[in-house]
Amino acid sequence: MIFVPVLLCLVLSACLPLLVRPLLVRLGIMDVPNERSSHERPILRGLGLAVLIAMTVSGVVAVIALAVTSPDIERWWVLLLIVVTGTFAAGLLGLAEDLRGLSVGVRSACLLLIALAVPVALLLAMRAFPDPFAAGPLNGITVDRGGALPDFIAVPLPFWVTIALVPYAVLFISSYINVANFMDGLNGISGFHGVIAGLTFAAAGFCSGLPWLVLAGLILAAGFAGFLPWNLSKPGAFLGDVGSYLLGGATAITSFAALLAGVPILATIGPMVIYFGDVGVTLVKRVRAGFKWDEPHKEHVYQRVQQLGYSHVAASSMTALCTLAASLLGLASFYVAPIWWIALLGGGLLVLGVYLALPRLLARGRGHI
Known part of the structure; x- marks a missing residue:
């Protein structure tokens, strides 16, 4: 059940560009180099449309498969449906930006609408369908580790906590969509990020006994691997x-x-630490230097690494390796007591610190001042 929609996503993502590419050429959707670009000639853009179609079609197949094969008491497919729908809406907004361009006000309003609708839908789903979260002790889902380690119990957050998290979710989701857009500046960087984030979520789903999360993660990884x-x-x-x-x-x-489903917070944010850190630190530095935060620039860490003479793939790989390290530290929270999570958090911040220092460290290694 798991690998059919995942394989479908990989095949569609790899093959659909054969159909999408001529359409983009006909529409003349080209990325012309500007102050933010790391390439020197116009390049066809918008091929993410193929990934959007692949992930949406395979996501719908996964939802149907999960709904058909799961017992009536288990409504995991509802959460997967919300994830697939919210993801599709975000991609559709980006497509509108590619095709017609949107004003800042319209784009911001749409981002906030998506970021509000998704957590509200998740909250209502978890309120209306508590059964899948009542499969074990403590009203959670128990994952048997065979005696080698204590069993892990995924306990969903209390309803009042989920309500309090809605404002956080609006800021979190809308911000990260912008962050991913800011960080999409080198060949390979977004593809690597999608694969690592997807595999991390799939591993988290496996460790917590949540099949919908395994599917969501693998579809994300397959979609960007095909691209x-x-x-x-x-x-x-x-x-x-x-x-x-x-x-x-x-x-x-x-x-x-x-x-919301009870996955340790460090496992959920591990893949996002490097991206949030790069964009946050870069914007703060620019504002403190007197620049407008939304002006085009090439001052992100990954861009400064590439400007030292490293190829796009090399610079993107460095970013990806740091993301992988932070993700693995997040997944380690499944296997240690919560009291040790502060150490894992410190390790993640250390990885971020190394990443942010890469331009200086690499410049010294190459003899730059």
Whole structure:
């Protein structure tokens, strides 16, 4: 059941560009180099449309498969449906930006609407269908580890906590969609991020006994894995806003849904630490230097690494390796007592610190001042 929609997503993501690419060429959707660009010639963009179609179709198949094969008492498919729908809405907003362009006000309003609708829908689903979260002690889902380690129990957050988290979710989801868009500036960087984030969520779903989360994570990973060859091979093509919004939406929505379902918070945010850190620190530095935060620039850490002479793939791989390290530290929270989570958090912040210092460290290694 799990691998049919995942394989479908991978095949569609890899093959659909054959149909989407001519359409984008006909529409003339090109990425022309500007102050923010790390490429020197116009490149076709908008190929994220293929990923959007692949993830949506396979997501719907996964929802149907989960609904048909799960017992009536288990309503996991409802959560997966909300994740798929919210992800589709984020990608659709990015597609509108690619095709027609949107004013800042309209784009911001749509982002906030998506970021509000998703947590409210998740809250209502968990309120209306408590049964899937009552399969074990403490009203949670018990994962038997065979005696080698204590059993893990995924206990959903109390209803009053989920209500209090709605404002946080609005800021969290809308911000990360923008963050993913800011970070989509090198070949490979978004594809690598989607694969790592997806596999991390799938592992979290496996560790917590949540099949809907396994499916959501694997579909995310498969969608962006299928795009990578098109991005990395000549003549190349970019995701466009449709792809970066899709990536940000899928990652943030899946992360928040997993948090509500009882996944340890460090496991839900591990894949996002590097991206949030890069964008946050860069924007603060620019504002303190007197620049407008929304002005185009090439001062993100990954861009400064590439400017030292490293290839797009090399710079993107460094970012991906740091994201992988932070993700693994987050997943480690399944296997240690919560009292040790502060140490894992410290490890994640250390990884972020190393990442932020990469331009200086690499410049010294190459003899730059």
